[in-house]
Amino acid sequence: MHIGGAVKDLGDVFYAIPEEFVKKGVHMRMQHDVIKIDAQAHTILAQNLKTREFLHDKYDKLIMATGSRTSIPVIAGIENPKVMLCKTCNQAHHLSETSKNNHKIAVLGGGYAGVELAEGFVKSGHEVVLFQRNKQLLDEYVDATISDRVKKLLEDNHVNVLTGTDVTRFSDTEDKHIKISTENSEYIVDMVAISPGVLPQSDLLKGQVNIAKNGAIITNAYMQTSDPNIFAAGDVTEIQYNPTLTSKYIPLASHAVRQGTLAGMNLFKRRRKSMGSQATSGMLLFGQTIACTGLTLDAAKEANYDAHHVFFESNYRPDFMPTNTKINIELVYDRKSRRVLGAQFMSSHEVAQSANTVSVIIQNNNTIDDLAYVDMLFSPNFDEPFNYLNLVAQKAIDKEIDYWGMD
Structure with a gap:
């Protein structure tokens, strides 16, 4: 929305600010990196990113809401500075600013984020080519009939959509552009925006609570982990997927909000269960x-x-x-x-x-x-x-x- 001009200031997209929590009596430690959690001792080791000082703290109950980290695709040349990720707010800002000095942009990824990036760049006057490895866009969300209509909608708005196309390499050209190599062809663009997948950021509790094979923290319906004093919510955990009655990793903002609320409600007394999700x-x-x-x-x-x-x-x-x-x-x-x-x-x-x-x-x-x-x-x-x-x-x-x- 920021790239397309609908949101002028990226700061406006935050649903809460630290000052609001301080007014409610919450002790905030911004710009601190948690380095270690000792579940047995109920201790946390963190570092102040400004002063580099270390902070030791204790907890009675802990809510793990560390979210997700970027799953960077394995593509030769992905470290090229003309290739940029778009997951965090800072990355989105950098992408938006860099795009102002470039015209032809490639977007990698045909999920929600990739499709929205393509729309944003078109609206900001760029020439856009969208690469999707799988045969259809939004393949985790819709079947072929709707996907084909989404593809046509993008093409009608001047996005060059390449489905079933696996990018194998990024490399510089002599005239300071970037070449995208696929199995069958090559494309020259000014910059590349990657809409990456995500993985749960659960390393701090590895070996201390039950964790699924994909790295997501396993909780019960009250958002409680295998350690009764540790709860987890959001992109770091799984959720019951009601259509199949199985636990599934579905990193959606709507899940994070509900799970965080439930974790807070159930911290000292079991008050309300999670109803699971349909991944709407x-x-x-x-x-x-x-x-x-x-x-x-x-x-x-x-x-x-x-x-x-x-x-x-x-x-x-x-x-x-x-x-x-x-x-x-x-x-x-x-x-x-x-x-x-x-x-x-x-x-x-x-x-x-x-x-x-x-x-x-x-x-x-x-x-x-x-x-x-x-x-x-x-x-x-x-x-x-x-x-x-x-x-x-x-x-x-x-x-x-x-x-x-x-x-």
Whole structure:
């Protein structure tokens, strides 16, 4: 948003500032690096990054909210100064400032961050090429039908999208540009922005609490680790993924906020359990809302569901209204239980809250039959007599009638 000009000052994107916590009585130690945690002794060793002095402190209870670190891809020449990561606020600021002196920019990564970076650079007047190793964009979030529409949306806005393209090397050119080598071709750009993956930053507790193979700290539903005096929240931990009833690493800001709140509530008394997650997420891309919740069709099949899907496209409200726009919905469900497993949305109409609605449907193990006839408001200003969520579920029911040969 900063690169595209929607947010002028990066400082405005923070949801809290240290001074607010100080007013509430919190003792803040900013610009301190925690070097060691001794869980048995309940001690912390930290270093003041300004004075380089060491600080020893003790705790009764500890909340581990160290977040995630960048997973840097293994590509020859990635240390080139023209190749920049974009995860932290400082990195985003550096990227934005550097881009002002460059025109042709390559973006590596076709997830949310990479796609949003491409949009931002287009809006700031740059020529953009987007590289995605996998065959489709947003492949962890949406199936091929929506992904193809996202790709077309980017291309319609002058982004050169290269899916199924593996970058193998970065190297300088004689005229001070940077060459990107792939398995089949070469591309010359002015700079490269990498939207990296992330890994849980849990090293301080390694060997002291139970940690998953991916490095995420394992907690119970109260955000408590295997050490009863240590809690964990946010990108450093896993969360129960309700569609598959398994623990999964899903680093989303919405999870961090909820888990942090729960850890604080449960610190001295078990008050509230985590409800788990459907990994509901979304973005606004060139005026189109893209949102999703739960499993994609491919992910549902990998989870051994007898999964099927329907695709629904229609105007969101009656044709007699003065303006209208199409809504695209993909609904994923299990044929045996008829449970709703996931949904994906794309429209210039605001459909993010529809993803939230389906998230609740999945949370409560509702079926396509429930969604087809659940009570929803009707006004021609907002929808048809049957809301589009009702209609996509009714389409799934009709498909199952055809499948089973039922009357």
